Amino acid sequence: MDPASTTPGRFALGVEYDGGGFSGWQRLNRAGEPERRGEPTVQAALEQALSFVAGAAVEVVCAGRTDAGVHASCQVVHFDGPRQRDPRGWVLGTTSRLPPAVCVRWCVPVGADFHARFSARARRYRYSILNRPVRPALQRQYLSWERRPLDATAMHxxxxxxxxxHDFSAFRTVHCQAPHPRRDLQSISVQRNGDVVQVEVQANAFLHHMVRNIVGSLLMVGRGEKPPEWVGQVLAGRDRTLAGPTAPSAGLVFLGPRYPAQWGLPQEVTL
Incomplete structure (x- = not known):
């Protein structure tokens, strides 16, 4: 056996998944134990597949956990492989052992000091709303639906x-476990493309349900129920009960984190 093949190394993976059939990202059981009945998670599926390819137990750390029903176009994880394998082997071998709703898009060797969560400088989400009188048939698992006309300009x-x-307590679920509510929201846009209204947001990090709670409030503005300045007033009030309802999970996609160029990751996750 080639001695290099047994040398451990750290790898970063770009993972794509449809979250509709999962109870969120985070594993609900201890590593190596069977999943709770009826509660599959993306993390558990990925670790099981990686462990098969590695021939040993593998645990992963992600850039940002997603809730049940939330999708990801490029979740980033890191893991320490017990064997040094070609990145293509990790991608193809792991994907072959994953359910159809999950795939590994790319694999990059990284230094031992890389951390999928703590090395990230930003995270991005997109929320998509089909805005027409009739509910969607195609792509319905990736769209929220609003039958009443939305003013995307007012929402933006x-x-x-x-x-x-800011202190985003007004957009934080009561179940959020973050030690503090301050986040740096770097950009947010609302744009209409035909019948679809999309909200894209980037921040250094997010609170639990923060994006969906923001969208729920913006929808109230879009429907004309609240004036645009109301959202700023809600933010200043720091009271979750003053904000709009939590938007459904189906329209939310985690576009991925962003890292400094020093890590040599693909452009889509590089600042």
Missing amino acids: QAAQALVGE
Whole structure:
């Protein structure tokens, strides 16, 4: 056996998944134990597949956990492989052992000091709303639906009050375990493309349900129920009960984190 093949190394993976059939990203059991009945998670599926390819137990760390029903176009994880394998082997071998709703898009060897969560400088989400009188048939698992007309321009205007470093307690679920509610929301936009209204947001990090709670409030502005300046007032109030309802999970996609160029990761996750 080639001695290099047994040398451990750290790898970063770009993982794509449809979250509709999973109870979120985070494993609900201890590593190596069977999943709770009826509660599959993306992390458990990925670790099982990686462990088969590695021939030993593998645990992964992700850039940002996603809730049940939330999708990801490029979740980034890191793991320490017990064997040094070609990146293509990790990609193809792992994907072959994953359920159809999950795949590994790329694999990059990284230094031992890389950390999928702590090395990230930003994270991005997109929320898509089909805005027409009739519910969707195609792509329905990736779209929220609003039958009433939405004013995307007013929603965009309202959203700009959220840009910057703020206390986002008004958009934080009561179950959030983050030690503090301050986040730096770097950019947010609302745009219409035909019948689809999309909200894209980037921040250094997010609170539990923060994006969906923001969208729920913006929808109230879009429907004309609240003026654009109301969103800024809600933010300043720091009271979750003053904000709009939590938007459904189906329309939310985690576009991925962003890292400094020093890590040599693909452009889509590089600042």
